[in-house]
Amino acid sequence: MTTTVTASSGSHAEVDPGHPPTSTGLSNEKVAMWAFLGSECLLFGSLISTYLLFKGQSQPGTIGPDDVFDIPYTSVSSFVLLMSSLTMVLSLAAIQRGDHRLTRVWILTTALLGASFVAGQAYEFTVFVREGMNLRVNLFSSSFFVLTGFHGAHVTIGVLMLLSLYSLSMRGKLPTSKAETVELVGLYWHFVDVVWIVIFTLIYLIP
Amino acid sequence: MAIVTPERPGSPALQQPLNAPVRFLRRPTGYTKGLWGWMTTVDHKKIGIMYSASAFIFFLIGGLEALLLRVQLGAPDQTFLRADTYNQLFTMHGTTMIFLVIMPLSAGLANYLLPLMIGARDVAFPRINAFGFWVFLVGGLFMYSSFFLGGAPNGGWFGYVPLSRNIPGHNMDYWAFGLQILGIASLTGAINLIVTVINMRAPGMSLMRMPIFVWMSLIAQFLLLFAIPVITVALFLLSFDRLFSTNFFNVAAGSDPLLWQHLFWLFGHPEVYILILPAMGIVSEVLPVFSRKPLFGYQVMVFSGIAIGFMGWGVWAHHMFASGLGPVAVSAFSASTMFIAVPTGVKIFNWISTMWRGKLTFTTPMMFAIGFVAMFTIGGLSGVTHGVVPGDTQQTDTYYIVAHFHYVLFGGSMFGLFAGAYYWYPKFAGRMLDERLGKIHFWLMFLGFNMTFGPFHILGLQGMPRRIYTYPEGRGWDVWNMVSTIGSFIIALSIAVFILNMWKNRKPQEVGDDPWDARTLEWTIPSPPPEYNFKEIPLVTSRDELWHRKYTEDEHGRSVRREVVAEQPKMEGTEVEPSGAEGNATPDHVDGEEAHEGSGEEHEEHIHMPSPSYWPLVTSLGLPVISYGMIYKTWAVAILGGVLTVASLYAWALEPATAPEDTPVHGPDTSGDDLEAVPA
Numbered sequence: 001m002t003t004t005v006t007a008s009s010g011s012h013a014e015v016d017p018g019h020p021p022t023s024t025g026l027s028n029e030k031v032a033m034w035a036f037l038g039s040e041c042l043l044f045g046s047l048i049s050t051y052l053l054f055k056g057q058s059q060p061g062t063i064g065p066d067d068v069f070d071i072p073y074t075s076v077s078s079f080v081l082l083m084s085s086l087t088m089v090l091s092l093a094a095i096q097r098g099d100h101r102l103t104r105v106w107i108l109t110t111a112l113l114g115a116s117f118v119a120g121q122a123y124e125f126t127v128f129v130r131e132g133m134n135l136r137v138n139l140f141s142s143s144f145f146v147l148t149g150f151h152g153a154h155v156t157i158g159v160l161m162l163l164s165l166y167s168l169s170m171r172g173k174l175p176t177s178k179a180e181t182v183e184l185v186g187l188y189w190h191f192v193d194v195v196w197i198v199i200f201t202l203i204y205l206i207p
Numbered sequence: 208m209a210i211v212t213p214e215r216p217g218s219p220a221l222q223q224p225l226n227a228p229v230r231f232l233r234r235p236t237g238y239t240k241g242l243w244g245w246m247t248t249v250d251h252k253k254i255g256i257m258y259s260a261s262a263f264i265f266f267l268i269g270g271l272e273a274l275l276l277r278v279q280l281g282a283p284d285q286t287f288l289r290a291d292t293y294n295q296l297f298t299m300h301g302t303t304m305i306f307l308v309i310m311p312l313s314a315g316l317a318n319y320l321l322p323l324m325i326g327a328r329d330v331a332f333p334r335i336n337a338f339g340f341w342v343f344l345v346g347g348l349f350m351y352s353s354f355f356l357g358g359a360p361n362g363g364w365f366g367y368v369p370l371s372r373n374i375p376g377h378n379m380d381y382w383a384f385g386l387q388i389l390g391i392a393s394l395t396g397a398i399n400l401i402v403t404v405i406n407m408r409a410p411g412m413s414l415m416r417m418p419i420f421v422w423m424s425l426i427a428q429f430l431l432l433f434a435i436p437v438i439t440v441a442l443f444l445l446s447f448d449r450l451f452s453t454n455f456f457n458v459a460a461g462s463d464p465l466l467w468q469h470l471f472w473l474f475g476h477p478e479v480y481i482l483i484l485p486a487m488g489i490v491s492e493v494l495p496v497f498s499r500k501p502l503f504g505y506q507v508m509v510f511s512g513i514a515i516g517f518m519g520w521g522v523w524a525h526h527m528f529a530s531g532l533g534p535v536a537v538s539a540f541s542a543s544t545m546f547i548a549v550p551t552g553v554k555i556f557n558w559i560s561t562m563w564r565g566k567l568t569f570t571t572p573m574m575f576a577i578g579f580v581a582m583f584t585i586g587g588l589s590g591v592t593h594g595v596v597p598g599d600t601q602q603t604d605t606y607y608i609v610a611h612f613h614y615v616l617f618g619g620s621m622f623g624l625f626a627g628a629y630y631w632y633p634k635f636a637g638r639m640l641d642e643r644l645g646k647i648h649f650w651l652m653f654l655g656f657n658m659t660f661g662p663f664h665i666l667g668l669q670g671m672p673r674r675i676y677t678y679p680e681g682r683g684w685d686v687w688n689m690v691s692t693i694g695s696f697i698i699a700l701s702i703a704v705f706i707l708n709m710w711k712n713r714k715p716q717e718v719g720d721d722p723w724d725a726r727t728l729e730w731t732i733p734s735p736p737p738e739y740n741f742k743e744i745p746l747v748t749s750r751d752e753l754w755h756r757k758y759t760e761d762e763h764g765r766s767v768r769r770e771v772v773a774e775q776p777k778m779e780g781t782e783v784e785p786s787g788a789e790g791n792a793t794p795d796h797v798d799g800e801e802a803h804e805g806s807g808e809e810h811e812e813h814i815h816m817p818s819p820s821y822w823p824l825v826t827s828l829g830l831p832v833i834s835y836g837m838i839y840k841t842w843a844v845a846i847l848g849g850v851l852t853v854a855s856l857y858a859w860a861l862e863p864a865t866a867p868e869d870t871p872v873h874g875p876d877t878s879g880d881d882l883e884a885v886p887a
Contacts, residue, residue, distance in 0.1 A: 022406040023405065023406050023408045023412075024405060024406055026406065028331040028332065028402050028406050028407075031331075031401070031402045031405055031406055032331065032332065032398050032399070032402045035397075035398045035401050035402065035432055038433065039394060039397075039398075039433060039435065039436050040436065042433050042434075042436040042437055043436035043437075043439060043440060046436065046440035046441070046470060046473075047440055050440070050444065050455070050466060050470075053466060054462065054463075054466075057461045057463065058460070058461060059460065059461055135447070135451050135452070135453050136452045136453060136454070138454060138460055138461075139454045139455070139460055139461055139462055141454075142447070142453035142454045142455055143455065146443070146444070146447060146453065146455075164857075
């Protein structure tokens with residue numbers, strides 16, 4: 001039965017999609033990931049709106065963006081995160097070619113770049129705290145830490161997923177037929193990157 | 208699991224594996240029965256039943272709370288409840304009815320019916336489906352545990368700040384974390400059902416052939432998908448304020464508490480449509496069946512549903528007209544609020560036109576459906592009056608508002624859900640509910656409902672404010688409050704009749720596949736359906752597929768019953784153009800080797816269904832542990848809960864969706880080739 005219906009779906013017939021046939025031709029996992037990312041847009045949208053609403057409302061004389069932001073430093077860590085999207089793409093290309101050694105190299109590189117970004121954020125936070133800014137100081141500090149903290153948590157989860165992929169691949173449980181798993185983690189990873197571009201622009205660059 | 212035979216439990220074939228040694232947390236199989244079978248099931252039908260049953264129990268609890276409130280308000284100057292108890296009860300009544308009753312009842316129906324209606328064998332992610340249910344249940348129990356741990360939430364169901372930020376005690380912490388947990392349940396459920404409908408339709412089941420209940424549920428799930436993250440953020444901000452003294456709603460630090468209202472209602476108004484759209488879908492299924500006519504204006508129904516889904520995002524500030532938004536915002540939201548009545552009104556006219564000149568039979572589901580149309584119209588009309596800003600300024604925070612939303616949520620959603628309960632009960636349970644008791648239930652509920660909530664309109668216009676725990680004599684409110692209290696007990700009586708009806712009909716009956724002479728695919732299969740739903744994935748050639756298999760038209764265009772129910776076209780006929788949905792949508796692999804194309808009856812032995820799993824349940828248990836840890840700032844407990852959740856997520860991800868047949872014992876070395884849960 002499966003075979004017949006696959007045959008009836010025309011263009012999909014020749015290529016094995018690596019998943020049971022579906023109405024759209026996309027795998028369930030991929031549709032689910034897109035839906036989830038759509039939901040995430042509103043999560044970050046709400047957080048960013050909160051920040052933008054509150055950043056000018058702190059009591060005058062308390063700590064503000066101009067006192068703490070170190071644009072060159074954050075630019076470097078943003079660059080690191082952006083490069084990780086490139087290595088993510090390279091790892092997907094590698095597994096689609098069936099080159100599992102290179103897949104692992106790029107996955108691990110991506111995870112390391114992501115981890116460097118998180119470490120950079122942790123360092124940035126400690127510097128800010130040393131300068132007298134913490135969750136409680138004013139509206140700016142509360143909304144800054146919660147927004148960037150949420151983003152950092154997302155990157156951390158991404159790093160964990162990448163390390164899981166690496167470990168699966170090491171044990172030979174990430175064959176080429178499972179390339180889509182890498183693609184899905186990649187979708188999440190690129191999304192988190194894009195969100196950072198928005199945050200970096202709106203929060204750091206625009207005065 | 209593989210369904211070896213469709214025989215009932217107790218047959219020798221099913222008992223054999225039970226003799227195997229039972230080990231601690233051995234992976235359950237398709238043969239696992241009893242409580243453990245239910246706790247580990249991934250069958251969308253069992254999950255749907257568990258959703259509905261749990262939600263019904265919460266409905267009884269929420270109803271009990273309402274009765275206590277009504278006793279307190281039945282006469283002036285009552286001392287039956289203390290003010291603080293009253294606050295807890297009205298907060299929990301609202302929270303319960305919305306998040307623990309109507310949403311999960313809709314989720315339960317959608318879970319049960321969506322795969323059946325689109326011709327699928329299960330949902331897209333059976334284990335995530337089970338996870339969603341368990342998270343909902345532990346979320347509800349977590350919130351209710353507050354009654355025993357220092358007091359239930361007491362800041363109102365929409366938890367306005369700065370009040371809910373500053374209330375001492377942990378009451379509102381339970382509310383915030385409880386809703387957060389329930390949000391996870393809704394979000395996973397929404398993603399799952401969206402993917403199911405988009406991706407798993409049977410061949411030929413194009414979008415515009417889908418039953419209208421599928422459409423309305425799909426729109427509601429999209430609304431959930433985008434609305435849940437907004438309240439997630441709002442609740443996080445509130446929790447951070449309460450736990451870590453951040454300043455989001457700290458007015459002294461210059462914060463604007465209106466942010467809470469915006470975030471809450473940006474979630475809250477789509478939420479209203481999340482509550483009503485599935486009920487609209489139910490009614491749109493029931494009315495055609497008992498009018499013996501197709502739904503009037505199917506396309507318009509679909510597009511008005513979509514229009515409601517979009518416009519529902521642009522009306523939230525009508526909840527905030529009294530907060531001083533400024534004339535421009537107020538005018539815009541006033542206009543959009545009146546506009547959204549247009550697609551809703553279109554639906555009402557379509558329902559009426561469906562019944563117009565139909566051959567009506569007044570069964571219980573039909574009566575509830577008509578009750579829905581009438582009561583929802585009243586609620587909808589009072590809703591439009593809220594769009595009139597000067598009027599709304601007068602009505603805000605009075606019982607007029609309470610009357611309005613009970614007419615749409617009880618007169619609307621609950622009447623619709625009861626229509627669905629009576630309509631699909633034979634399919635769920637394999638037995639009919641008694642028609643006579645059903646009609647007594649309907650008339651008692653109809654009477655009680657109007658007695659309880661009708662007077663609220665008058666009380667509201669007389670100026671009785673919401674959320675007061677008592678009132679002095681001589682305001683002119685006494686009589687109507689007493690009428691309302693009597694009405695509330697009539698509703699309680701009607702629910703007792705419903706329970707009696709289920710109890711009296713607890714024994715299986717022979718109801719057949721299609722007791723109502725219905726129109727949609729779920730009635731082509733036995734009642735209750737087998738685990739795999741469809742022996743053969745149906746091939747859909749028209750809207751109201753079953754009707755067209757049963758009926759044809761004579762030369763005058765009247766429908767006449769076919770002598771033999773038309774066989775469904777065979778699958779090999781690839782010439783049959785399954786327009787719209789390209790490709791098949793089998794949820795689970797039908798054993799490719801042995802099951803040859805459309806070989807009909809025999810291949811049911813090879814239908815592979817996903818195996819049960821206890822990981823969804825275990826994973827869900829971590830969430831309340833995290834929440835308790837956070838609320839009481841016992842970080843070790845919170846971390847423990849986090850570790851439990853993450854560890855069980857990994858175990859879940861490494862567990863194959865379908866256990867290899869000949870290795871029923873689950874061990875760590877069973878080939879971990881399934882990564883369903885990696886992204887989620």
